[in-house]
Amino acid sequence: xxxxxxxxxxxxxxxxxxxxxxxxxxxxxxxxxxxxxxxxxxxxxxxxxxxxxxxxxxxxxxxxxxxxxxxxxxxxxxxxxxxxxxxxxxxxxxxxxxxxxxxxxxxxxxxxxxxxxxxxxxxxxxxxxxxxxxxxxxxxxxxxxxxxxxxxxxxxxxxxxxxxxxxxxxxxxxxxxxxxxxxxxxxxxxxxxxxxxxxxxxxxxxxxxxxxxxxxxxxxxxxxxxxxxxxxxxxxxxxxxxxxxxxxxxxxxxxxxxxxxxxxxxxxxxxxxxxxxxxxxxxxxxxxxxxxxxxxxxxxxxxxxxxxxxxxxxxxxxxxxxxxxxxxxxxxxxxxxxxxxxxxxxxxxxxxxxxxxxxxxxxxxxxxxxxxxxxxxxxxxxxxxxxxxxxxxxxxxxxxxxxxxxxxxxxxxxxxxxxxxxxxxxxxxxxxxxxxxxxxxxxxxxxxxxxxxxxxxxxxxxxxxxxxxxxxxxxxxxxxxxxxxxxxxxxxxxxxxxxxxxxxxxxxxxxxxxxxxxxxxxxxxxxxxxxxxxxxxxxxxxxxxxxxxxxxxxxxxxxxxxxxxxxxxxxxxxxxxxxxxxxxxxxxxxxxxxxxxxxxxxxxxxxxxxxxxxxxxxxxx
Amino acid sequence: xxxxxxxxxxxxxxxxxxxxxxxxxxxxxxxxxxxxxxxxxxxxxxxxxxxxxxxxxxxxxxxxxxxxxxxxxxxxxxxxxxxxxxxxxxxxxxxxxxxxxxxxxxxxxxxxxxxxxxxxxxxxxxxxxxxxxxxxxxxxxxxxxxxxxxxxxxxxxxxxxxxxxxxxxxxxxxxxxxxxxxxxxxxxxxxxxxxxxxxxxxxxxxxxxxxxxxxxxxxxxxxx
Ligand code: SF4
Numbered sequence: 001x002x003x004x005x006x007x008x009x010x011x012x013x014x015x016x017x018x019x020x021x022x023x024x025x026x027x028x029x030x031x032x033x034x035x036x037x038x039x040x041x042x043x044x045x046x047x048x049x050x051x052x053x054x055x056x057x058x059x060x061x062x063x064x065x066x067x068x069x070x071x072x073x074x075x076x077x078x079x080x081x082x083x084x085x086x087x088x089x090x091x092x093x094x095x096x097x098x099x100x101x102x103x104x105x106x107x108x109x110x111x112x113x114x115x116x117x118x119x120x121x122x123x124x125x126x127x128x129x130x131x132x133x134x135x136x137x138x139x140x141x142x143x144x145x146x147x148x149x150x151x152x153x154x155x156x157x158x159x160x161x162x163x164x165x166x167x168x169x170x171x172x173x174x175x176x177x178x179x180x181x182x183x184x185x186x187x188x189x190x191x192x193x194x195x196x197x198x199x200x201x202x203x204x205x206x207x208x209x210x211x212x213x214x215x216x217x218x219x220x221x222x223x224x225x226x227x228x229x230x231x232x233x234x235x236x237x238x239x240x241x242x243x244x245x246x247x248x249x250x251x252x253x254x255x256x257x258x259x260x261x262x263x264x265x266x267x268x269x270x271x272x273x274x275x276x277x278x279x280x281x282x283x284x285x286x287x288x289x290x291x292x293x294x295x296x297x298x299x300x301x302x303x304x305x306x307x308x309x310x311x312x313x314x315x316x317x318x319x320x321x322x323x324x325x326x327x328x329x330x331x332x333x334x335x336x337x338x339x340x341x342x343x344x345x346x347x348x349x350x351x352x353x354x355x356x357x358x359x360x361x362x363x364x365x366x367x368x369x370x371x372x373x374x375x376x377x378x379x380x381x382x383x384x385x386x387x388x389x390x391x392x393x394x395x396x397x398x399x400x401x402x403x404x405x406x407x408x409x410x411x412x413x414x415x416x417x418x419x420x421x422x423x424x425x426x427x428x429x430x431x432x433x434x435x436x437x438x439x440x441x442x443x444x445x446x447x448x449x450x451x452x453x454x455x456x457x458x459x460x461x462x463x464x465x466x467x468x469x470x471x472x473x474x475x476x477x478x479x480x481x482x483x484x485x486x487x488x489x490x491x492x493x494x495x496x497x498x499x500x501x502x503x504x505x506x507x508x509x510x511x512x513x514x515x516x517x518x519x520x521x522x523x524x525x526x527x528x529x530x531x532x533x534x535x536x537x538x539x540x541x542x543x544x545x546x547x548x549x550x551x552x553x554x555x556x557x558x559x560x561x562x563x564x565x566x567x568x569x570x571x572x573x574x575x576x577x578x579x580x581x582x583x584x585x586x587x588x589x590x591x592x593x594x595x596x597x598x599x600x601x602x603x604x605x606x607x608x609x610x611x612x613x614x615x616x617x618x619x620x621x
Numbered sequence: 622x623x624x625x626x627x628x629x630x631x632x633x634x635x636x637x638x639x640x641x642x643x644x645x646x647x648x649x650x651x652x653x654x655x656x657x658x659x660x661x662x663x664x665x666x667x668x669x670x671x672x673x674x675x676x677x678x679x680x681x682x683x684x685x686x687x688x689x690x691x692x693x694x695x696x697x698x699x700x701x702x703x704x705x706x707x708x709x710x711x712x713x714x715x716x717x718x719x720x721x722x723x724x725x726x727x728x729x730x731x732x733x734x735x736x737x738x739x740x741x742x743x744x745x746x747x748x749x750x751x752x753x754x755x756x757x758x759x760x761x762x763x764x765x766x767x768x769x770x771x772x773x774x775x776x777x778x779x780x781x782x783x784x785x786x787x788x789x790x791x792x793x794x795x796x797x798x799x800x801x802x803x804x805x806x807x808x809x810x811x812x813x814x815x816x817x818x819x820x821x822x823x824x825x826x827x828x829x830x831x832x833x834x835x836x837x838x839x840x841x842x843x844x845x
Contacts, residue, residue, distance in 0.1 A: 013828050015637055016679040022642055027634035027710030029650065254649055256642055256709065308649030308707070340666060 007094065007102055014088035022256040023051035024085060026099030030253040030307060031077075032068045033100050039074040040184045043067055044098050044105040044145070046078040046113045048123035049533060054079045055253070056261035058315060059151065060114060063172055065249030073180055076100040076108075077253065080123050080531060081130070089130060096131040106132045109183060111145045112176075113164070115153035118510035119503065119532040121160055122525040124149070128163070135522060137165050137210065143186060143193045148179070154207075155237075155284050156463040156570040159510050161209035162518035165193075166200055168207075169573060170237030171270070173246050175205040201231040205238035212572060214515055220556055222514060222567040236574040237284075239610045243270060243291045248299050251306035263311035263344070264303035266296050268328070272317040273598040275605075276374070277385045277589055278413065280462035281317055284575045286607035288321075288598050293328040300332060304341055312336065313344045320345070321599070369400045372411040375419075376426025382592045383418050385585075390430065397434050401441045407451035408434055414481045414498070415459040415473035417589060424481050427454060428488035435493045455497045456485060458504030462511050463570045464577060466585030469562045472508040474555075475501045502540040506532075508558035509547075514569035517557075520550040576607035622659045623691045625700065626845075628716040632681040632832070635711025640675045647687060650707040656700065659690035673724035673844070674803065674836060677810060680732075681832035684843065688720055721845040722838060730803035731786065731835040732811045736795045736826035743795045747788070749822030750797065754785050761817050779817070782809040795826075803836070 015021035036042065045064055047054030054060060060077070067075035076098030081089060089096070095104040105111055111131070113124050125135045128147065134140055137147065149160065150168035157167045168175055179200060186196040201208040211231040215223040227233050240246045248267070255262055271288040272281065300312045312332070314322075322328065329343070336343055373393055375381045381388060397408060412427050431452045438450035458478050461470045473481070478501040486496050510517065523546045531537045547554050562568070564583050571579075581604065588595060595603050602608075631638075638646060648668050651658055660666040671688040697717035705714050736746060753759060758778040765775040782802035789796040801809045811831055819825050836844040 009828065012830065016829075020639070021637040021678070022639065025634045025637045029646065029653070029707065029709050031710075254646070256638055256646060258642070258645065305655075306653065308651070308653035310652065340660065 004102060007097065010092045010094050011102075014085070014092055014094070018085045018088060019082060020051075020257045023079065024081065024099075025256075026077075026102065028253050028256045030251045031100055032064075032074075032253075034068075034074045036074070036101065036103075038071070040072040041074075041110065041180050041187070042108040043073060043075040043180065044078050044108045044111045045075050046105075046111060046124075046127055047116075048080055048113055048120040048127060049116075049531070050082055051079040051255070051257060052259045053533075055255040055259035057114070057116070058265045058267060059172070061249055061252050061265070062247070062267075063112075063176060064253070065251065066173060066247045067176065067180070069247065070177065070180075072184065074100075076105075078105055078127070080127055083531070083537075086126075086130065086530075096127055104131065106145065109144045109146070109187065110180070111147045112168075113147070113149040113151075115149050115151040115157070115160075117533060118153060118159075118507045119538070121153075121510060121521060122529045123531055123533075124160065125163060125522065125525040126530040135163050135525075137163055140165070141193060143191060143196055146183065146193070146196065150176075152281060152284060153511075155280070155573060155575055156511060156513070157207070157209065158214075158515045158569045159513040159517040159521055161515045162522075164209065166197060166206055166208045168238075169205045169235060169575070171240050172238075173240050175203060175238045178203055179206060198229050198231075201229070204236055207235040207573065209515075214569070216514075216516075220553075221562075222569055222571070224567065225569075225572045227572070234572055234574045237576065237610070239287070239576075240270075240289075241611055243289050244295050248295075250299075250302040252303060252309075254307050254309070261313070262309075263313050264300060264307060264309040265313050265315045266300045266303070267291070267316060268296055268314050268319055268322045269316045271607075273321055274318060274387070275385055275585070275595055275597060275603070277383070277466040277585055278374070278416065278459060278462075279317075280465050283464045283577050283605075285317065286576055286605060287610065290322060290324070293324050293331060296328055297331045301335065304336075304339070310340055311342045311344060321597075323599070369397075369405045369407065370409045370411070371396070373430065374411065374413050375416055375423065376412065376428070376430050377423045379592055380416055380419055380423045380426070382594050383589045384413075384416055385589070385594050387594055387597065390433075393430070394433060394437060397437055398441070401438050401450075402443060404445060406438075406445060406448050407453070409453045409455065410434075412454060412456045413459045414456050414485070415478055415504075417459075417467060417470045419481075421481070421484055424484050425488045427456065427485055428490075428494070431489070431494045432491065435491060450493055452494045453497065454485075454489075454494060456482065457499045458501055460504050460507045460511060463568065464575050464582070466582045466589055468512065468568065468582065469564065469566075469586055471561045472505070472558045474559055475505050478504065500535060500538070503535075503538060505554070505558055506538075506540055506543055509543075509554045510557075512569070513557050516550070516552060520546050520552055523550065576605070576610040578606035581605045623694055624720050625689050625691055626718055626720040627687050627689065627700070627704070627714055628718075629685050629687070629708075630681075630683050630713045630715060631676070631685050631711060632683075632713075633711035635709060636679055636681045638709070639678050640672075644670065644672065646709050650704060650709070650712075651689060653707040654703045656689075656695065656703060657692040659692050671724070674727055674730070676833060677812070677831075679831070680811075681830075683832060683834045684836045685833075686836075686844070718845070724844075725805050726838045727804040727836055727844050728802070728839040729800055729837040729841065730833050731837070732799045732801060733832045733834045734797050734799060734811060734815065735830040736797075737828040737830070738793045738795075738824075739827045740793070742822075742824045742826065743790055743793055745824050746795050746818065746822045746826070747790045749818055750785070750788065750795070753818055753821050754783075756780065759783070759814075759817055761813055763813060779809055779814060782807060783814055798834070800837075 064075050067073045128135045147165045149164045154167045197208045200206045211228050213226050217223045269290040271285045273288040374386045431454050461467045482498050527542050669690045673686045676682045700717045701714050759780040762774045763777045784800040787798040
């Protein structure tokens with residue numbers, strides 16, 4: 001029997017037994033099926049988490065459509081199977097397959113993973129294994145498949161260095177096609193894997209970990225990182241200089257099973273002008289670049305037409321910083337109201353929520369209101385450079401309450417540098433002030449109480465932020481702060497939610513880890529760590545045991561202060577922002593001093609040097 | 622406002638869409654097609670969309686219907702040609718017409734069932750089927766509603782709700798066509814009958830394929 005028919009039959013045996021089988025069968029509206037004979041390079045885009053999560057991800061949608069826009073390339077989607085499906089696949093001997101062709105990805109040319117969060121790393125190993133491939137790069141000797149990875153966590157990919165053949169740093173639109181063109185040539189000319197990797201390392205933005213040697217000091221810190229075989233000493237990330245000219249999909253694959261974000265997404269800008277010191281995305285996606293309202297409006301229209309979605313979200317790190325938000329909303333509202341399409345605006349910030357904008361937003365939706373003050377006291381907000389005053393927060397809430405809102409969600413972080421118990425109490429006090437405000441509003445809806453949700457995440461110090469030098473709070477310190485926060489709340493109108501400290505701890509270990517973690521990563525996965533982003537599958541105990549077996553101390557990675565002079569495991573990667581800038585910002589943080597955002601004044605972070613026309617383009621935006 | 626009934630087949634990959642996902646997929650397909658569909662009025666308008674008879678997850682359907690309403694008259698051919706390319710893989714619209722009957726007119730449905738065995742078993746199953754159909758009654762435990770929101774298991778005789786129309790035995794497989802009571806008042810899911818069959822045969826197939834091939838009224842005419 002033909003292999004594909006055999007797979008279909010095997011799937012018919014197991015799919016009726018698993019939860020939400022439509023996740024594993026493809027065929028959705030907008031999915032692209034080509035014929036294998038017609039394409040030169042087949043690419044498996046793997047998202048190391050479940051379908052519902054992966055299908056929400058904008059980056060994947062962009063690259064999927066982009067690669068498929070080339071007649072000689074075919075990109076398929078692959079997600080991690082949930083546990084029940086994973087067991088069935090193993091039992092029936094079904095290798096991981098692409099959702100479009102239903103063919104095993106081990107026969108593809110390239111397999112690409114997106115690195116969105118550290119806790120998905122073990123799932124990557126599991127997916128390689130399910131595909132029937134050795135997890136270690138050195139054991140995959142052929143030119144195909146080449147295993148690549150990109151996405152935010154590629155800014156410190158060292159804990160994955162032994163598994164991934166090459167990493168793509170920065171924005172993928174241009175560099176992915178360059179890489180695939182090189183691969184097409186390599187395949188046609190019969191290059192070896194080594195020859196291909198060596199040539200790939202010459203493309204800006206491509207990091208081939210096997211071409212770098214890492215030496216360590218006796219105290220365990222990195223002594224040096226040296227490149228070999230002509231690979232650049234420093235790999236610089238890629239950016240797309242002109243966002244209005246770059247590819248944007250006119251169609252999405254519409255998920256068969258409801259995804260977390262199941263709507264037309266329009267990306268309004270890249271980067272963030274703010275410079276919140278804890279936020280990795282805010283630094284690694286610099287510089288700040290916007291798209292034209294006209295471009296965005298036509299994306300939104302095209303997407304709704306092609307997908308049948310009745311909701312558009314304007315996405316970015318900071319949509320309300322978009323300088324032409326009002327004209328954009330005007331053009332969009334022009335047709336969306338007629339066509340019964342809703343607009344949603346995530347991540348609105350407190351301080352630029354003007355009256356007329358608020359009016360437009362009320363036309364847009366009236367569900368909950370979400371703010372991220374991140375810290376409870378002004379002092380800490382200055383430390384983290386979150387340029388919001390309490391007065392601004394309260395003013396916005398007053399406005400919202402007058403507009404009929406009755407619930408507010410507030411996001412905070414615990415364990416920020418220099419935080420004291422007083423700062424923790426400040427969170428409860430701020431929430432209390434918001435509750436009080438609600439009851440002071442004479443026009444509050446009758447018979448309705450207010451609901452303030454405080455969500456407190458554990459702070460994870462990340463590479464390429466001014467806090468990359470900072471120790472993380474220990475699990476015990478986190479727990480004490482959480483207890484204190486809960487005890488400081490005196491009303492049922494405020495509910496407190498917090499994250500699992502153990503998760504934050506492992507994130508901190510992996511985020512700033514070095515290559516020696518690869519051994520532990522493989523061991524932890526072999527012991528069953530997979531889909532760790534899901535609480536029910538997460539086991540810190542397994543990790544602690546494995547790290548100890550490998551002679552590694554997690555506190556060395558998570559809870560230690562690094563000197564400014566220390567060579568970091570990611571020091572051979574260049575994301576634009578300079579270490580000097582990060583040190584300057586760190587010092588200002590410890591002096592409670594803020595830095596203005598890029599729209600007001602440039603603080604010479606270095607990111608403008610990423611523009612192809614070089615240094616000196618300021619203001620960056 | 623013009624009522625329209627869309628008849629479609631749902632096979633292949635599409636059989637794994639759960640009913641809720643199917644409803645969402647079809648409503649998006651209709652939106653994508655740009656057909657001038659009628660929305661319910663009121664504060665939260667939504668597309669009018671009614672499926673006459675939900676199909677279990679994993680079953681194929683050859684006579685599925687969904688009702689929509691249009692704001693203007695559009696000929697069937699055009700509806701088919703506009704909607705067809707907007708549907709997910711495995712859907713095929715084969716007819717569009719004005720609804721004749723209410724969904725409550727549905728009384729029976731024919732199911733084609735294919736049981737596949739890795740090794741022996743087809744023979745035993747076929748004998749068991751013969752025995753079962755000769756019995757005056759087939760008692761199974763069936764979920765029944767008892768008051769609002771309460772469900773209990775009740776023993777019921779499903780024999781009057783089953784007719785065996787056709788049976789064919791091949792090497793390692795047993796095919797049959799069953800006519801089952803289907804509809805709002807009485808409804809028998811094929812899996813209930815099949816479970817009784819497996820119990821009688823003391824063997825389970827390795828692979829089951831089920832397709833609802835016809836949906837009928839009480840005169841055994843196709844539902845229209
Ligand atoms: S170079 Fe200046 S304007 Fe550009 S991102 Fe850096 S700080 Fe902001």
